[in-house]
Amino acid sequence: MRHQEFLAGVATRGGFVETDDARRAADAVLATVAAHLPADDRDALADALPNLLQQESGVDRQTDSGAPTEEGLVEEVARRTGWTPERARYALTAVTGQLQAEDDDIGARITRVLPPSLLGAGPTLPPDAASEAAQGRPQPVDEDELAQTLQQRRTAWSGDRAGIERTVSLPSEHIDLLLERLRAVEHETGRRLRIVDRTPTSLTVRARTERQEFVTADDLDLAARFDDLVAAVGSAA
Numbered sequence: 001m002r003h004q005e006f007l008a009g010v011a012t013r014g015g016f017v018e019t020d021d022a023r024r025a026a027d028a029v030l031a032t033v034a035a036h037l038p039a040d041d042r043d044a045l046a047d048a049l050p051n052l053l054q055q056e057s058g059v060d061r062q063t064d065s066g067a068p069t070e071e072g073l074v075e076e077v078a079r080r081t082g083w084t085p086e087r088a089r090y091a092l093t094a095v096t097g098q099l100q101a102e103d104d105d106i107g108a109r110i111t112r113v114l115p116p117s118l119l120g121a122g123p124t125l126p127p128d129a130a131s132e133a134a135q136g137r138p139q140p141v142d143e144d145e146l147a148q149t150l151q152q153r154r155t156a157w158s159g160d161r162a163g164i165e166r167t168v169s170l171p172s173e174h175i176d177l178l179l180e181r182l183r184a185v186e187h188e189t190g191r192r193l194r195i196v197d198r199t200p201t202s203l204t205v206r207a208r209t210e211r212q213e214f215v216t217a218d219d220l221d222l223a224a225r226f227d228d229l230v231a232a233v234g235s236a237a
Helices: 001-013 019-034 039-048 053-058 070-081 085-102 104-111 131-133 143-152 172-189 215-234
Strands: 158-160 163-169 195-197 202-207
Touching: 001 019, 001 085, 001 215, 019 039, 019 070, 019 085, 019 131, 039 104, 053 104, 070 085, 163 215, 172 202, 172 215, 202 215
Parallel strands: none
Antiparallel strands: 158 163, 163 202, 195 202
16 A cells, blocks of 8 residues: 555545645544454554554554544544534545545445445545636535534634634734734645734734635635634633
8 A cells, every 4th residue: 555646546536636735635534443343353454554643643552432423523524624524424434434445444444434324325525526626726615514514613714605704812912923823824735715804902813715706615614724723822811
């Protein structure tokens, strides 16, 4: 099993345009599934994976999480990636499907613990993934999924599919530090949050893909990264 070929397969199955998304999906799903495998099966999975994937996902660490449910697996992958439940489910089927395609023995081992609802669950590609990848055009998040995300995961944010916003209140020096760290994340991801308003002690940002004027999964990813930055900077306030 080769590292880049495995990620390429995950990207194709999951409709991930960016390699980093395929890597994030692989790390999250492998760690999540491995936590429910018996020790012998977990060791076999660790041995079959390329060293980098094994180390990044941590599948060789001792865990014992019991029998998984579909909801539990999806929630855990969503937590690890910061993605919506729907996108997390695509990640699950993409990564586990690629494992089964790459290695019959590993495929059989993980099949024994996956809920039946995730086996033969139909196409792993999101509805518009093929055209999105071909055209390089991002797609808007589903309205219901966005509402659920704002209620359960990104509770400090508000808005709709045309854009979501968050206002942060911090001492002025921490606002400066937050912006500095945000710029580093934006440079890393190639995406930006729009600064809607700034005062000496507050900052309001908007997440959306400006060219299309709607919120995409990548915008939600960046919102999650921003939340992490706020938590880190705020803890020093």
